[in-house]
Amino acid sequence: MNAAASRHRSCQVRSSTPSGRQIWTFQLTKTALTPAGETTLPASAPAPKITASQDWKALVQPQLHIAWLPADAVFIRAIQLPSGEPSELPAMVEFQIEKLSPLPLNQIVWTALGVPHPDGAQQTAVVTVASRTAVEEFLDAEVASGFTPDRLDLPLLRWWGQLRPEGSGIWILLEDSGAPGQGQSQGLAGWFIDGVWHELGLVRLPAGPEATEVLLQQLGQSAWAGEMEGWMTGIPPVHLAATPDQHGILDGPLGEWSGHPVVPVSRPEANRLATASAEALRAEPDSSLIPAEWATAQRQKFIDRLWMHGLGGLGMAYVVFLFGFLGLLNFRKYQVDDLRSEVSGMGINYTNTLQLKAQVAVLEEQVALRYAALEAWQAVVRTLPSNLTLTQLDFQKGRTLQLSGTVETESISAVTQFNSDLIKSQLDNQPLFARVKPAQINSKPGNTLANWSFDAELRRSDTP
Numbered sequence: 001m002n003a004a005a006s007r008h009r010s011c012q013v014r015s016s017t018p019s020g021r022q023i024w025t026f027q028l029t030k031t032a033l034t035p036a037g038e039t040t041l042p043a044s045a046p047a048p049k050i051t052a053s054q055d056w057k058a059l060v061q062p063q064l065h066i067a068w069l070p071a072d073a074v075f076i077r078a079i080q081l082p083s084g085e086p087s088e089l090p091a092m093v094e095f096q097i098e099k100l101s102p103l104p105l106n107q108i109v110w111t112a113l114g115v116p117h118p119d120g121a122q123q124t125a126v127v128t129v130a131s132r133t134a135v136e137e138f139l140d141a142e143v144a145s146g147f148t149p150d151r152l153d154l155p156l157l158r159w160w161g162q163l164r165p166e167g168s169g170i171w172i173l174l175e176d177s178g179a180p181g182q183g184q185s186q187g188l189a190g191w192f193i194d195g196v197w198h199e200l201g202l203v204r205l206p207a208g209p210e211a212t213e214v215l216l217q218q219l220g221q222s223a224w225a226g227e228m229e230g231w232m233t234g235i236p237p238v239h240l241a242a243t244p245d246q247h248g249i250l251d252g253p254l255g256e257w258s259g260h261p262v263v264p265v266s267r268p269e270a271n272r273l274a275t276a277s278a279e280a281l282r283a284e285p286d287s288s289l290i291p292a293e294w295a296t297a298q299r300q301k302f303i304d305r306l307w308m309h310g311l312g313g314l315g316m317a318y319v320v321f322l323f324g325f326l327g328l329l330n331f332r333k334y335q336v337d338d339l340r341s342e343v344s345g346m347g348i349n350y351t352n353t354l355q356l357k358a359q360v361a362v363l364e365e366q367v368a369l370r371y372a373a374l375e376a377w378q379a380v381v382r383t384l385p386s387n388l389t390l391t392q393l394d395f396q397k398g399r400t401l402q403l404s405g406t407v408e409t410e411s412i413s414a415v416t417q418f419n420s421d422l423i424k425s426q427l428d429n430q431p432l433f434a435r436v437k438p439a440q441i442n443s444k445p446g447n448t449l450a451n452w453s454f455d456a457e458l459r460r461s462d463t464p
Contacts, residue, residue, distance in 0.1 A: 010036070011064040011282060013274040014147055019043060024274035033278055038271060066277050067142050067149035069289065071156055071186045071202055073134040075102055076126065078200035083123045089114050090287040093125055101129050109135055111287040118195040126200060128154065130289050139294060148298055151281040152289040156188040158276040159268060165192045168236040170219065176243055185211065185246065191222060198231045212253045241265035372458050375427050376401050383421035385414040404453035415439045415452045422456060434459040
């Protein structure tokens with residue numbers, strides 16, 4: 001198994017027909033494949049829209065998409081080649097593809113499948129050739145319906161791969177064409193002679209009795225080619241897988257042509273063929289019917305879609321963030337405006353409170369000064385010595401007490417004592433005066449009286 005197979009976690013096999021689409025889903029592990037469901041959709045069902053989540057999920061958990069290519073778009077041949085490694089098979093087929101292809105090489109895509117050979121020195125290669133234009137049209141139609149194939153497969157080849165023939169025989173596998181008498185039958189015809197598939201190709205039969213003539217003509221051409229190449233010496237029995245109506249038309253003529261009774265072959269269920277496709281193609285094939293250019297273009301579209309979805313998601317996240325930020329900003333602005341209004345109201349109340357406090361302070365100061373003047377006068381009267389004469393007692397700015405007077409020259413020391421006693425004056429166990437300046441005494445020679453004066457600063461409530 002190719003190592004690349006392990007990256008797929010699931011697989012879808014899809015069959016698209018004019019009547020509708022059928023999808024089989026499988027879960028993949030490294031060693032097992034488990035059916036996970038089956039879906040049938042009418043042809044008129046709209047294509048599912050690819051979402052961003054699907055793109056990212058496909059990137060993280062890739063899903064393998066296998067589409068069944070209609071048989072009318074391909075050409076199948078079986079050739080004999082020397083044995084070798086499976087990886088060398090495409091290179092060996094490439095040397096003969098020009099002879100095998102019905103179209104120029106630049107107009108085709110092809111793939112090869114190796115089949116065991118009784119002779120160990122040889123191998124049988126089943127080569128499938130398809131028109132590049134037809135394949136690209138089919139792939140584009142699948143993409144338009146919401147399905148991007150990673151692999152292309154033919155259910156007829158998976159049906160043929162499940163055969164286990166013995167001896168020699170002609171195997172004809174016809175697909176169900178639908179309603180009786182309508183459309184064209186397609187199938188695969190192979191010649192298995194002595195354990196080797198010598199001839200393998202598609203057959204297309206018209207509806208009705210004309211199918212017998214067309215089929216016998218194609219078988220006759222294959223028989224003639226086998227005789228020319230030497231691998232056929234007689235007509236072997238015919239093994240036919242067909243509908244009951246097709247058996248009724250073909251059994252008699254095929255038995256008469258081959259000389260053997262026609263052996264009926266059972267038709268496998270579609271889900272068995274889908275399982276076989278998933279098992280066979282879960283690993284990366286050495287060659288593919290999907291053009292490399294188309295696969296590269298789809299991969300680039302997938303990456304571009306991831307980028308667009310990512311940028312779109314980022315843009316939406318940015319828009320959501322921007323609207324959220326603007327909403328939060330407006331809410332905060334509303335809160336700030338509300339706080340400003342509240343602060344403005346508080347500021348007015350604060351200003352009014354300061355005015356009231358100032359008025360109260362003025363009133364208290366007036367009352368305090370009124371009482372302070374009396375207390376100061378009382379202190380002066382109480383401490384003034386009898387030999388001092390007080391000529392002036394004055395208050396300056398409601399705080400400074402100015403005292404002046406006269407004293408006889410022999411009693412000048414009484415001024416100093418008065419100054420000292422005034423400093424010690426108290427009111428309610430607190431100094432009455434904050435500071436008392438030393439007395440200034442002016443005396444003139446020959447005069448018996450001297451002038452004295454000093455200032456005392458009252459202690460106020462705000463004085464430390």
